[in-house]
Amino acid sequence: MATREVKPNDPGIDPATGEFRVVGLGQTFKSVTEKISSIVLTPHTPLGWLALFGIAGGGATVLLVAVTWLFLKGVGIWAITQPVAWGFAIINFVWWIGIGHAGTLISAILLLFKQTWRNSISRFAEAMTIFAVVCAGMFPLIHVGRPWLGYWLFPLPFTMNVWPQFRSPLLWDVFAVSTYATISVVFWYLGMIPDFGTFRDRAESKAAQYFYGLLSWGWRGSVRHWMRYETASLLLAGLATPLVLSVHTVISFDFAVAVLPGWHTTIFPPYFVAGAIYSGFAMVLTLAIPLRKFYNLEQLVTERHIDNMGKVMLATGFIVAYGYGMEAFMAWYSASHWESFMFWNRAFGPMGWSYWTLILCNLAIPLTTLWSRKLRTNISFMFFISIVVNIGMWFERFVIVVTSLYRDFLPSSWGTYRATKWDYMTFVGTLGLFTTLFLLFVRFLPMIPMNEIRMILPSAKIKPKAAVGAGD
Amino acid sequence: MPSPEGTYGLLAEFDTPSDLVRAAQQARKDGWRRLDCYTPYPVEEAAEAIGFHRNKVPLLTLIGGMMGCAAMFSMETWISTVAYPLNIGGRPTYSWPAFIVPAYEWTILWAGLSAAFGMLALNGLPQLYHPLFNAPNFRNGATTDKFFLCLEALDPKFNLVETKAYLETMAPTSVVEVDY
Numbered sequence: 001m002a003t004r005e006v007k008p009n010d011p012g013i014d015p016a017t018g019e020f021r022v023v024g025l026g027q028t029f030k031s032v033t034e035k036i037s038s039i040v041l042t043p044h045t046p047l048g049w050l051a052l053f054g055i056a057g058g059g060a061t062v063l064l065v066a067v068t069w070l071f072l073k074g075v076g077i078w079a080i081t082q083p084v085a086w087g088f089a090i091i092n093f094v095w096w097i098g099i100g101h102a103g104t105l106i107s108a109i110l111l112l113f114k115q116t117w118r119n120s121i122s123r124f125a126e127a128m129t130i131f132a133v134v135c136a137g138m139f140p141l142i143h144v145g146r147p148w149l150g151y152w153l154f155p156l157p158f159t160m161n162v163w164p165q166f167r168s169p170l171l172w173d174v175f176a177v178s179t180y181a182t183i184s185v186v187f188w189y190l191g192m193i194p195d196f197g198t199f200r201d202r203a204e205s206k207a208a209q210y211f212y213g214l215l216s217w218g219w220r221g222s223v224r225h226w227m228r229y230e231t232a233s234l235l236l237a238g239l240a241t242p243l244v245l246s247v248h249t250v251i252s253f254d255f256a257v258a259v260l261p262g263w264h265t266t267i268f269p270p271y272f273v274a275g276a277i278y279s280g281f282a283m284v285l286t287l288a289i290p291l292r293k294f295y296n297l298e299q300l301v302t303e304r305h306i307d308n309m310g311k312v313m314l315a316t317g318f319i320v321a322y323g324y325g326m327e328a329f330m331a332w333y334s335a336s337h338w339e340s341f342m343f344w345n346r347a348f349g350p351m352g353w354s355y356w357t358l359i360l361c362n363l364a365i366p367l368t369t370l371w372s373r374k375l376r377t378n379i380s381f382m383f384f385i386s387i388v389v390n391i392g393m394w395f396e397r398f399v400i401v402v403t404s405l406y407r408d409f410l411p412s413s414w415g416t417y418r419a420t421k422w423d424y425m426t427f428v429g430t431l432g433l434f435t436t437l438f439l440l441f442v443r444f445l446p447m448i449p450m451n452e453i454r455m456i457l458p459s460a461k462i463k464p465k466a467a468v469g470a471g472d
Numbered sequence: 473m474p475s476p477e478g479t480y481g482l483l484a485e486f487d488t489p490s491d492l493v494r495a496a497q498q499a500r501k502d503g504w505r506r507l508d509c510y511t512p513y514p515v516e517e518a519a520e521a522i523g524f525h526r527n528k529v530p531l532l533t534l535i536g537g538m539m540g541c542a543a544m545f546s547m548e549t550w551i552s553t554v555a556y557p558l559n560i561g562g563r564p565t566y567s568w569p570a571f572i573v574p575a576y577e578w579t580i581l582w583a584g585l586s587a588a589f590g591m592l593a594l595n596g597l598p599q600l601y602h603p604l605f606n607a608p609n610f611r612n613g614a615t616t617d618k619f620f621l622c623l624e625a626l627d628p629k630f631n632l633v634e635t636k637a638y639l640e641t642m643a644p645t646s647v648v649e650v651d652y
Contacts, residue, residue, distance in 0.1 A: 176577050186584060201614070219615075223524065229514065230516075231591070232591035
């Protein structure tokens, strides 16, 4: 309602509700379809895309170099040693997979809650999930030291009769993350099948017709198919919802099950899940804001989306703040000497700067400003906030992993942690890989679900029989 | 099975979903049973109109999920107690609470895969060729902004001339004959 006072004559605002419109005024089935398919079905690749692709591809090459050197030399090229045996690899793993969670939240949980505003952003949020899981999944694999033996993690019938140990959260992780990756890919692909049908029918070139025709599996839009498809989508959403909550819960078990001050706490599962959604929404904003600008999608990804994502970040940000508060409270209330020292060391020890960076980026800046609707609908401000939260959430994992480990029970074994250039190269490399995959997605796949947008257009409303002849 | 030659059916094109739903309701009421609607997005009312109310995807999902759960839990039990028993901190070999997490993940994995592939199998997809793609106007609209009703030749009421006249009474934009 406040919007009406802010910009009374803005065409982007629905006068009935005073809210920003989910889809801009005057969009039709045809205009939506043309807008989205023209991005993909043009033989002309924008120069900006090529330039970005070059930069991102360079980043991905850095990853290739870093991982090749790692395979040749072993994990000793990283900074991990005693006492900090989990370094960048685990930080990055948790950070990336957390980013992925917002995609599933948008595509699954908001679908179950019938939040139709999600339709415009669900597809690229899902794509973000998959590419983030690709980057995340790589880290434990290259961290194991002998990645060519990574298949030992799975219960496969070997000749040597060695089987995995099912009481370890690290093994639960294998199943949680592999299930998450599989279900996310299936959900994403399923969502694109009808849009591939549209591409097949609209493509000019024979090659594109074959390519999208094969990808569409012969989709023809029969309502019987649509009904089964809708049932399957709803069921997948219903399955992905407990899945996404379980994945970050299991990841938090990796820490919480260890008897270590700073890790051994029951607040971890909810706090990890909320943090994941917080950082994931920040990443969706980081991607959505430039995308809607470069591809002129302001009518489909409106201020409403930016505003709503800001609200979700505000809510999850406060859950995260509660988590931080609880950690500090328990450090005192547990009356455990080790717990209180760990907390003191985390905030005021030699690595205290990382803790205060996290407080600044995750709490101080976003949780004071996101209350304001004016700021939530200010696009450049939201882009800035999204970057700040991404940095803050990376530091959260840094704080959890490094500052809990570097000064343990025995002062004689205290150490420090300073990442090597290979650590940085691997991290920057995954940013490059992620961006490369995302750019390919934007160029070749439907980044906004056309069929779901058509559903929420005003012309999709079925008029009752009485209206025959009267209205049309 | 009829030989795949001759006419597949008659395809009426409509501009709005409301027109399609009304036409489909009419056809169903007039006794048509071999009919289908084609829309660029899910139109639930059209499915209701042609008498398609429920489907088997939820059942397949349930079966898949239960099988995934049972498979993983029994595999964990077998590995931990028979195939490779390990003493981990003195815990019993059959420490079932720890087995719940992977079993839970596999329940979701197999339920999800059953939902997705079950849906495709029930829909008869992938099916890259379909007679409807021969209709000149089908691919221009069916996946963009047009709504189609197809009365199929397999229906006993089908007669090329009479059915065409019947469809014309529903005020479609066009009626075309679709060949195999």
